[in-house]
Amino acid sequence: xxxxxxxxxxxxxxxxxxxxxxxxxxxxxxxxxxxxxxxxxxxxxxxxxxxxxxxxxxxxxxxxxxxxxxxxxxxxxxxxxxxxxxxxxxxxxxxxxxxxxxxxxxxxxxxxxxxxxxxxxxxxxxxxxxxxxxxxxxxxxxxxxxxxxxxxxxxxxxxxxxxxxxxxxxxxxxxxxxxxxxx
Amino acid sequence: xxxxxxxxxxxxxxxxxxxxxxxxxxxxxxxxxxxxxxxxxxxxxxxxxxxxxxxxxxxxxxxxxxxxxxxxxxxxxxxxxxxxxxxxxxxxxxxxxxxxxxxxxxxxxxxxxxxxxxxx
Numbered sequence: 655x656x657x658x659x660x661x662x663x664x665x666x667x668x669x670x671x672x673x674x675x676x677x678x679x680x681x682x683x684x685x686x687x688x689x690x691x692x693x694x695x696x697x698x699x700x701x702x703x704x705x706x707x708x709x710x711x712x713x714x715x716x717x718x719x720x721x722x723x724x725x726x727x728x729x730x731x732x733x734x735x736x737x738x739x740x741x742x743x744x745x746x747x748x749x750x751x752x753x754x755x756x757x758x759x760x761x762x763x764x765x766x767x768x769x770x771x772x773x774x775x776x777x778x779x780x781x782x783x784x785x786x787x788x789x790x791x792x793x794x795x796x797x798x799x800x801x802x803x804x805x806x807x808x809x810x811x812x813x814x815x816x817x818x819x820x821x822x823x824x825x826x827x828x829x830x831x832x833x834x835x836x837x
Numbered sequence: 838x839x840x841x842x843x844x845x846x847x848x849x850x851x852x853x854x855x856x857x858x859x860x861x862x863x864x865x866x867x868x869x870x871x872x873x874x875x876x877x878x879x880x881x882x883x884x885x886x887x888x889x890x891x892x893x894x895x896x897x898x899x900x901x902x903x904x905x906x907x908x909x910x911x912x913x914x915x916x917x918x919x920x921x922x923x924x925x926x927x928x929x930x931x932x933x934x935x936x937x938x939x940x941x942x943x944x945x946x947x948x949x950x951x952x953x954x955x956x957x
Binding site: 698 | 845859
């Protein structure tokens with residue numbers, strides 16, 4: 655569980671207490687931010703740079719954070735939007751070919767089915783950016799469609815339909831992979 | 838069929854940030870927040886030299902401007918004096934035309950005669 659003991663208020667970042675709170679926030683939530691960035695961008699270097707940028711932005715806006723839950727919401731939202739901007743502006747567009755994908759960084763816990771996990775991560779990377787963001791926020795962060803809709807500034811029904819279509823696509827591709835002979 | 842949603846949760850679980858990530862964030866943070874002080878301390882001689890050059894340029898510009906103003910004022914003064922001189926000469930000429938020399942002499946003679954007759 656994330657460090658719920660971080661107390662944040664509207665103090666100036668120059669205060670020693672706030673500096674310690676910021677350090678605590680980075681330490682406690684770096685995996686959250688990095689993971690969202692990595693699963694959306696599928697490039698560890700780019701994900702690390704993006705994650706650093708997010709925390710630097712947090713440093714600037716730290717006095718606006720009102721609570722620990724607000725902090726987590728802020729980090730999820732900022733990271734996701736920054737990644738979506740990167741995907742929109744980069745030449746990678748919304749689709750990433752399998753050849754371009756990085757080797758997956760190690761997980762904190764061992765995969766029960768590492769091959770399936772690796773396959774699914776690659777299939778998720780092939781989804782359009784919008785659908786990819788919905789899937790990551792749903793299954794990495796365990797957010798409900800309503801929360802995802804608020805975070806992405808989308809109607810709830812749009813989030814639900816994107817999620818549904820993404821699952822259909824993923825199931826279909828998995829089925830195709832299972833049926834096609836391995837070379 | 839496997840429940841794809843459980844598999845997705847496992848596949849998309851959070852991954853640890855790379856080693857040293859937090860340190861890099863703090864380093865960038867310190868660089869950003871202390872940049873104004875650090876830049877002043879580290880490259881102070883450079884900025885001092887640049888500031889000195891700029892000050893010299895500005896200073897020479899100020900001196901030049903003052904010299905220009907003084908020169909301009911002196912020229913204006915000279916022109917004014919010249920105009921007054923011309924005016925004075927013209928006035929003198931006008932007087933001479935209005936009161937010719939022989940008339941002054943005649944007036945002087947008459948005054949002398951008057952004075953001598955009164956003296957008798």
